[in-house]
Amino acid sequence: MMRPLTALILSFAAMTSMPAAAKTCTPTWVAGWASSQFQPTGDAALPAGTLADRTLRQIVRPSVSGDRWRVRLSNLAGTKPLRIAGVSIARALGSASPAIDPGTLISLRFAGAPEVVIPAGADYLSDPVSLPAAALDNIAISIRYDGEPEQTSHPGSRATSWHLPGDHLADEAMAGAASFDHWFNLAALEVERCAPVKLIVALGDSITDGKGSTTNGNDRWTDVLAQRLQADPKRRHIAIVNQGIGGNRLLDDGLGPNALSRLDRDVLAQPGVTHLVLLEGVNDLGMLTRDAPVDGAAHAMHVARIIGGYQQIITRAHAKGIRVIGATVMPFVGNGYYHADARNEADRQAVNAWIRKPGNFDAVIDFDRVTRDPAHPDHLLPAYDDGDSLHPSPRGYKAMGEAIPLNLFD
Template identity: 40%
Template sequence: MRRGTIASLLAALVAALILVFQPFPASATPSDHPHGAPWTGTWEAAASGTVAQLPGQSVRNVIHTSVPGRAARIRLSNRLGTAPLELGSVTVAVQESGAPKSPNAVPGSVRTVTFHGSATTRVPAGRDAVSDPVPLRVPPDANLLVSLYTPADSGPATYHRSALQTSFIAPDGDHTADQDGAPYTTTTGSWYYLTGVDVLGAPAAGSVVALGDSITDGSGSTSSANHRWPDRLAARLRTLPPRERLGVLNAGIAGNRVLLDGTGPSALTRLDADVLSRAGVRALVVMEGINDIKGSPNQTDPAAFEAAYREIVARAHARGIRVVGGTITPYGGNGGWTAPREAVRQSVNDLIRYGGVFDAVVDFDAVVRDPAAPDRILPDYDSGDHLHFNDTGLRAMADAVDLDSLTGKDSR
C-alpha cells in the first residue's frame, strides 16, 4: 500500500514537470495558457489589418517592455493572411540604450528565435505562432528588437498599422542576426507579424490587458516615446511590490469598434486572440465604444452595448479575469459629433458607471472633460482634433486607474 502511494506521488510529480516544461504549440489557443502559468505578458500589439508583404526583406520591430524576465517568448501572427507565412529567420535583441529610433542592438544580446527547435517556421493562414523559450535577460521599461526575414512572398502581411514607434526595414536580404543596424535603411511606423512578447520569471503577479481603440492605441501621443496611457499605467505598476505588480498589454486598435468588424475585428470577435489567450492575464480594462457611436453605420441602442459588455465580462470571468469598465471620453468639436450621438454616449456611460456590468469602473470621462463644456475634452489635454489626447491627457487617464481595482484588492 505504501509502495503504491509513493508510486502514485512520483507519477503525479512527473506529470506536473512534463506540463510545466513542455514546449508551447506553434499555433496558440486560449487553452494553451492557463491562469497561473509561469509566463507573463510584457508587451502586445493587436492585429489590425494587412499590408503588402516584404519578400526578400528583413523587418526589425521595436517594442517596449513593461516587466522583466529571464527568458522571452515571441508571438507572431498570420491571423489575417490568406497564404502560409514563411519565415526564414527570427531574432530578438535588446535595443541600444538611450536610442529609441536606432536599429542597433546591445552587443551580445542578439538571440535566434526557434519554433519547435527550428530557426525557420511556417505559419498557416489564419493562425498564430508562439516560439520556444529564448534565453535572454529582458529588462523592464526597455526596448527590444524583434527582427524577421521573409524570403518569399507569403501574401498579405498581418500587421499593426498605428504603432507610434519607429521600426526598421532592411530591403536586401536576411539581416536578422545583425547587431549593427546599418542595413536597416528604411523606417516604418507599423509592426509586422509581431503580436506579443512574454517573459519567464517576471517579478509580477500576472498581466493586465487594455482593450480599446485609437485612444488606447496612443493616437495623439509623441511617437517613439511610449506615452500611451497603458505605458503610463505600466510605469505606475512597476512601483508596486512584485505580488501586486502586473505586466501591461496594449490591445488597442485605432478605429476599432465593440460591435462591428471594420478596422480590425471587433472587440467581441478578437477577445480570445487579444485577451483570453494571453499569458498570465488577471485583469482587463475595456475602454471602447466611441467608434460605434460616431462611425458609419453608427450604433444608437445602448442595450446593444450592454449586451456586448456583458458578454465580454462573462467570457473573461470564465477565465478568472477581473474586468474594469472605462467610460467613453468626450469628443465635442470633432467632426463626428452630433447631439443625438452625444446622448447615446451619455447613456452608455451611465450604463458603465451604474449598470453593475463590470467588477470596477474607471471614469475616464470625468477625468478629462472640460467642466465648462462637459461634451468636450479639457483644452490642456486635447491633441488638437477634439477626440484624441496629448501626452498630458493620456497621463491623466492612466493616473485615474485605481491599481487595487486590477487585482480585486479594492473589494476586500
Template identity: 50%
Template sequence: MSKASSFVSLAAAAALVLASQAIGATPSSTAEEHWVHSWASMPQLTESSNMPPAPFTQNGVVLANATLRQTVHVSAGGDQLRLRFSNAFGGAPLPITAVTIARPRGGAAGVNAIEPGTSRPVTFRGRGSTTVQRGAEVVSDPVAFPVQAQANLTVTTYLAQGQASTGITSHPGSRTTSHLLAGNHVNTETMNGSTPTDHWYFLHGLEVLSEPDTAAVVVLGDSLTDGRGSTTNANNRWPDLLLARLQTRPDTAGTAVVNQAAGGNRVLRDGLGPNALSRLDRDVLAQSGVEWLVVFEGVNDIGGAPATQADQQLIGTELIDAYDQIITRAHAQGIRVHGATITPFGGNGYDDATGHRERTRQAVNTWIRTSGRFDAVIDFDQTVRDPAQPRRLNAAYDTGDHLHLNPAGYRALADAVPADLFTTG
C-alpha cells in the first residue's frame, strides 16, 4: 500500500471515529461490561377486560393523548440501562411520542409520583420518539442512569396519537399499579388525578450494562410464577423472593432473575398468551446475558386437557417431549436448564374424581426428577404439598383455591431453590 493510500485509509478511519463520537448522545461501554436483562414482562394479547379503562380506550384507538406511568422492579444493577417496548400483538403500529425514566417517590412500587430531579429522557437512535411496527419490538438507546439491584424504577410514556387498534400488547398480571392521565406528563413529578390500573402495557424489558460476572436466570412459567396470590406492589412473587435471597450471598449477588410467566399460560397450546414452546425464542433465547433457565410450567396443560385416561396419557407424553425440546434448544445456546416439579392441585377444579390428572402430574414429576435431562431439579411439589395429603397443597401455603400460593407459599418456593445453581462470583 502506498503512503498516500495509507493516509487516506487513516483519515477515513479517523472520520468514522469522530462521527461516532459526534452522535455521542449515548454512553459507551467497556469491553468487560455486557448487557444483561434485569426485568421483563411476557407480552400477551390484551383481553377486553384488561384494556385501559375509559376514556383511554374509545373509537378503536387506545391511549390517544395519554401518559402511562409504570413501575418495574429490577433485579441486577448497573450504570446504564435500556428499555424494550413490544408491539408483538398489536393490530396497528405503535407510535411512541416520548419516554422518560426516573426513580419513584420514596422508591416505592406502584406510585404515581417520581423523585424530583431524577427524570431522564429515553431516546431511540438519538430521537425522542419511535414507532414500533406490528409484531416487532424496539430497544432504546443506552441511558446513563445508575441503578441498584432490587430497586424500583418508573418508566413514563406519552402517546400523542395512541394505537389505532384494540389489539394491543400488555401484561395483565403485573401485580403492580400503573397510572394513566390525559396529556403529556412524562416529566411531571406527581400525576394528580391519574387513573390507576394494575396492568403493564407495551413495556417488555429493561436491560442493564453490568459487570462481567453478572448473568441472568429466566423463569418460564404460569400464574404460580406470575404471582397470583402475591401482594400487589409488594414484589413478593417467588422469583422476587429468590432474587432477594441471592443478593445476600457474594457468589450469587450478580444474578438477575427475569420473570417470563403469565397466568393461564401453557407449555403445549396457546391459552392466555402463546405457548411456552412457541415463545421460547423470544422470552428466553433472545434475552441478554442469560446463563440459566428454570422451567416451572405444565399444570395448565394437565388441568386443561380432558380427564379421560387416554387424553391424560397423551398430555403427559407431550409435556415430557416438550420439556426435552426446551432443554435441547436452550443447551444449543449454552443455557443450563433446571426443571421444577408441578405442584399439587387436589381440591381445585383441575382435580377429577377418576384421578387421571393426578396420575399425569405424578408421571411428569417422576420424569422431571429421574430422567437426567435437566441440569438440576427443583422439587417444588415436595416443598409445598401437605405431608398428610400429598395430592393437596399445605394449608399454610394455600390461597384457598387449592392451586395458587399465598406469600408464605411463595417464600417456601424461593427458599427451596438451591442458591448454588446460580453462582456468578
C-alpha cells in the first residue's frame, strides 16, 4: 500500500527539482541604448571633410545586460546613400577613452557583408552578434566611412567620440585620434532578451538630453534612473533610453524636429517600448515671448496648444499600448535667454496643473516640486541650478533621477 504513495512523492520531487535552464525563452529585441538622430546645424555641424574616409569610434552604455546585440545605424538626414566600409563592436575600457578590450572585438555584418549602403533617410540594422555585456558597461562602436558622409547626428552626446583617417576598426587604442563630443549615425544598440521585456523611453529637451551634466560622466537624470533600476533585482529587466534633444520643443522645430514629428521614430518604433516619460514644454513656454511680448489671448492660446500636443502624444502612444507618464515643467524665471515674467510663470503653472490632474496622463513625475526653490517657487533651487536658471546641475539631475518612484514601471 505504501509503494504508490512513495512513487508519487518521488515523481513530484523530480519535477520540482528540474533546473531553471529547462524553462523556455522567447527571444525578444529591446532597445538597450538609443539617441535621437537629426541634421546638425551651426556649431553642432562638423567642418566639411572631417569624417571623410575616416574611422569614428563612439562609446555608449546599454541600460540592460545581454549576450546578443545588433546596432542600428541612421542616414536620417541624408539626401543620398550613406556608404559604410565597415563597423566593429567591442567592450571599451572606459567612458573617456577610445581604448577597447581586443579580446571582445567583433566585426559587424549586414546581410553577411562587412560593408553596407544605407538609403537616404533610412535606418539599417546590423546582423546580430554574440557579446556578453553587463548593464551600464561601456561599449565601443566603430564606423569606417567610405567617402564623406552627409551629417546625421546627435550633437548633445555629453560623450567623447574619436576619429582617425583610414581603417582603424580593429585598433586597440586609436593612438593620436582627434575627438569631439557628438554621436554620428548611431541611433541604437539593441539587445535580445527573454520575453517579457520592458522599455522606458524618455522623450524631452535639453534637460533630458543632459545639458549641465558631466561629459563622459553619465549623470543625466535618465542615467540615475537606469542605475536605480539595475540596483533593484526585481527591475533589472527594465531598459531605458534617452531621446532628449537640446532646444527641443513640443510644437515647433528648434535644434531638431519637434516632439510630435519625431514621436513615431524616436518612441513608437523602439523595440520593446512599454512606458513613455514625457518632459517637454519649457522651450515652448519660453519662446512665446522671447523676442517680444504678446497679449493675454496669445498666452491662453499657447497654453491650449501645448496641452493639445500632450493629448496627441498620449492618444498615439495609447494606441500602441504604451503607458504615458507626464513630467511637470520645471521653473525657468531668471534665465537670461527667455527672460520669463509673471505671465510666463502663470502659463507654466497652467500647464503643470493639467499635467497633474488625474486622468490626463497615466501617472505623473513632479520634477517641478523636486527642483524648485521653496522660497522662490518660480526659480530652480540654487543647489540644483547649473547657473543659467534653466538647466540642472549634476546634483539636480541626481535629485530628479532619485525622485522617480520605480513602481511606476511595474
